[in-house]
Amino acid sequence: MSDLSVTVDTYLAGWNEVDAERRAGIVERVWAANGRLTDPPLEATGREEISQMAATLQSQFPGHRFIRVSGIDEHHHHFRFAWEFVAADGSVALSGLDVGELAEDGSIARITGFFGALPSNDAA
Amino acid sequence: MSDLSVTVDTYLAGWNEVDAERRAGIVERVWAANGRLTDPPLEATGREEISQMAATLQSQFPGHRFIRVSGIDEHHHHFRFAWEFVAADGSVALSGLDVGELAEDGSIARITGFFGALPSNDAA
Numbered sequence: 001m002s003d004l005s006v007t008v009d010t011y012l013a014g015w016n017e018v019d020a021e022r023r024a025g026i027v028e029r030v031w032a033a034n035g036r037l038t039d040p041p042l043e044a045t046g047r048e049e050i051s052q053m054a055a056t057l058q059s060q061f062p063g064h065r066f067i068r069v070s071g072i073d074e075h076h077h078h079f080r081f082a083w084e085f086v087a088a089d090g091s092v093a094l095s096g097l098d099v100g101e102l103a104e105d106g107s108i109a110r111i112t113g114f115f116g117a118l119p120s121n122d123a124a
Numbered sequence: 125m126s127d128l129s130v131t132v133d134t135y136l137a138g139w140n141e142v143d144a145e146r147r148a149g150i151v152e153r154v155w156a157a158n159g160r161l162t163d164p165p166l167e168a169t170g171r172e173e174i175s176q177m178a179a180t181l182q183s184q185f186p187g188h189r190f191i192r193v194s195g196i197d198e199h200h201h202h203f204r205f206a207w208e209f210v211a212a213d214g215s216v217a218l219s220g221l222d223v224g225e226l227a228e229d230g231s232i233a234r235i236t237g238f239f240g241a242l243p244s245n246d247a248a
Contacts, residue, residue: 040199071243075164078236080223099204099223099236112202112223119195 032107039113063088156231163237187212
């Protein structure tokens, strides 16, 4: 696994970690101090807000986990990968794409999430 | 069409405009002054570099044009859409995804392009 895939999979592990202290440690390890996480329902800036955002999602979807379902496409410290948000019974509650940028030190500076498939072209 | 679809389609028109002066006008209209464009082969910061990047691509692929082939998925001033880069004979030379962020005034602050489909998951 590349450094980036370790970083991305650790980032996803942060979403999945229900123990607040362990989650804070994971977030500290992969996110830049001023990292920015922007998802359709919520946004967070900085490690404390990012960790809190995971706690909020966990409270709404108990037992669900994020898994990476694509390779990671990277250039110029920018990257994208697909994920699924899976219930305890294995059903997929949501799928999406995360697009991110690394800081100079390899920590995550920004992630923007998009949910579902791209909309069809309605501007014909 | 929404304001954002006008902005995105004008941005693509900038890639396609071969007249340097008209292209500079388009870039001025849609891009923030310090806008950043990051594609797999090239990156550019600021309007002059962005316009030059389009000229470079045009010189390598005469007669090709970008067209938008999806709707635009937007939240929190972040957006994504799919495009194709099409030769004069209609054949698709390249397809990809652009992910961007708007500045407060609605101009484009950043666009990151990704080429082709997502890689398959090699980390099983």
